[in-house]
Amino acid sequence: MNLAGDADLIIGVDTHLDTHTAALCDARGRALSRLQVPATAAGYAQLLAWARSAAAGSRAVWAVEGTRHYGLGLARHLVSQGEQVSEIDASHHAGKRRAGKSDAIDAVRAARELLARPHPAQMRADGDREALRLLMTGRDNAIQSCKTARTALAAILVTAPAPLRERLRQLPRERRARECAALTCPEAADRQTRILHQTLIRLGQRIAALAETAADLEAQITEIVEEMAPGLVAAEAGLGALSAAQILLPWSHAGRIHSEAAFAMLPGTAPVPVSSGRTGRHRLNRLGDRQLNRALHIIAVTRMRCHPQTLAYVQRRRAEGKTDQEIRRCLKRYLARHHYRTLNSQISRPA
Numbered sequence: 001m002n003l004a005g006d007a008d009l010i011i012g013v014d015t016h017l018d019t020h021t022a023a024l025c026d027a028r029g030r031a032l033s034r035l036q037v038p039a040t041a042a043g044y045a046q047l048l049a050w051a052r053s054a055a056a057g058s059r060a061v062w063a064v065e066g067t068r069h070y071g072l073g074l075a076r077h078l079v080s081q082g083e084q085v086s087e088i089d090a091s092h093h094a095g096k097r098r099a100g101k102s103d104a105i106d107a108v109r110a111a112r113e114l115l116a117r118p119h120p121a122q123m124r125a126d127g128d129r130e131a132l133r134l135l136m137t138g139r140d141n142a143i144q145s146c147k148t149a150r151t152a153l154a155a156i157l158v159t160a161p162a163p164l165r166e167r168l169r170q171l172p173r174e175r176r177a178r179e180c181a182a183l184t185c186p187e188a189a190d191r192q193t194r195i196l197h198q199t200l201i202r203l204g205q206r207i208a209a210l211a212e213t214a215a216d217l218e219a220q221i222t223e224i225v226e227e228m229a230p231g232l233v234a235a236e237a238g239l240g241a242l243s244a245a246q247i248l249l250p251w252s253h254a255g256r257i258h259s260e261a262a263f264a265m266l267p268g269t270a271p272v273p274v275s276s277g278r279t280g281r282h283r284l285n286r287l288g289d290r291q292l293n294r295a296l297h298i299i300a301v302t303r304m305r306c307h308p309q310t311l312a313y314v315q316r317r318r319a320e321g322k323t324d325q326e327i328r329r330c331l332k333r334y335l336a337r338h339h340y341r342t343l344n345s346q347i348s349r350p351a
Contacts, residue, residue, distance in 0.1 A: 008058035011051050012088070012111030014103045015039070015064065015071035022047055023107035024054050029115050031108045039070065044077040063088045063114035065106070067123045075123055086120040088113055119262070124252040132224050132245055139217040139242075146210040153180065153203045160196060174211070180204030221245050229346055236342070237310070238302035246295035247339050254344050263340040267292035269333040284329075293332070300331040 007027060014021045017039065024033040035050050037043035051060060060083075067075040067087045078085050088110045114120060124130075150173060157169050168176055181204030185197040222241040225233065225248065233244050250257075250266055257263045264270040268288030274281060303310035304324075310331070317327045 006059075007061040009055050009060040010111040010114055011060055011062045012107045012109065012114070013047075013062065013064045013071065013074065014106035014110060015066045015069070015074065016103070017070055019043075019103070020047065020071070020074055021103035021107045022051070023104060023111055024051065024060075025108060025111040025115075027115070029108075029112040031111075034104050034107065036103065039073065041073075041077070044074050047074070048078065048081060048083070061086060061114070061120075063110045065089070065110050076126075079123070085123055086114055087123050088121070119258040122252075122256045124250075124256065128224055128228055129248065129252050132221065132228070133249055135217050135221045135224070136242075136245055136249065139214050139221065142210045142214040142217065146207055146214065149203050149207045149210065150177070153177070153200065153207065156196070156199060156203070160200075161193075164196075177204045177207035177211075181208055218242065229343060232342065232346065236299075236339075237307040238299040240298075243295040243299055246291055248343070250289050250292050251340065251343050254347055257340065260337040260340040264333050264336040267296060267332075267336060269293065269296060269329070269336050271329075292336075296332040296335050297328065299335055300328050303331065304328070 009032075010025045010027070010029075012023045012025060019036055020039050020043065021036045022034065023031050025031050033054055035047065037047045037050075051062075062075075062078055062083055062085045064071045064075050064078075064085055065088045066072070067085065075085050075087075153176070154169075157165050160168075168179055171179060180200040183197050183201050183204070185194050189197070218241065222233075225241050225244045228248060229244065233239055233241055236244075251263065257266065261270065265285070266289055268285040268290070270285060271282035272285045274283045304314055304327070313331075314324075314327055317330070318324075322330075
């Protein structure tokens, strides 16, 4: 879809917590009008009424920054009113150094960025996909909080009295947390001993509660992944529910990512060409969705350990002189393309 030839007007929106700034541009990127509204339901309605009045029947397309962050409320309102909304990354723009930066300038830049794109980005879906994102966020928070509590517990045991330290330090971490949660303070203990036991009990109980929360969230994640992509986890070697969820989140729905090459570029698994003149080479791509990259890395490492076809591929590539690091990169790029094809064939576009 070539928006420059398909739309009469582009409305770029720079979104923030309290305000949204919009710029109405023509199909050549020239700014015609600007408006700033509060980031409220009334502001969304005011912005839409202004855009429709200014468009005067012409076909307009919205380029909204942060459609899964500050711009989500506006994007949902526009879609519910039948407007076409494209997602613009709130990333560093090359033109900021030359043109400066303000909300109005960024709004115009968003419109021009959409005009320059051969494949406009669709909004990520709500529904099960958004529920999956919330569950993954909650689980990550529980896991990180649990790690912090375990670290604090281990640090406290280092300076604990020798009998207590020797009793607890060598235990596996799950059992150690349970033992700490079940501690009882000796009678007639001094204040320091009493507070030490209280701290260990609280940390043990917190670790147990967070681990239980993470397990419950993981069960819900597994259920949603199975509903969104039935049989995917069971059919794919090295793929678990959490890795599948991390792949589903940026993929979102069929049609959002226009090609398997684009999906391979999304997590930074596709190399970047850096050729010039007579030099033709590529470099490692360190940009992109790092959580998706991590999920692909986990799948690749697992397959390199126990998947027969992958092990045969690894042996062949090693014979060609490739290092294990280079082989993992090739596998991650293949896995990104493979899972893109699999998901596109299994899951239809959202209603």
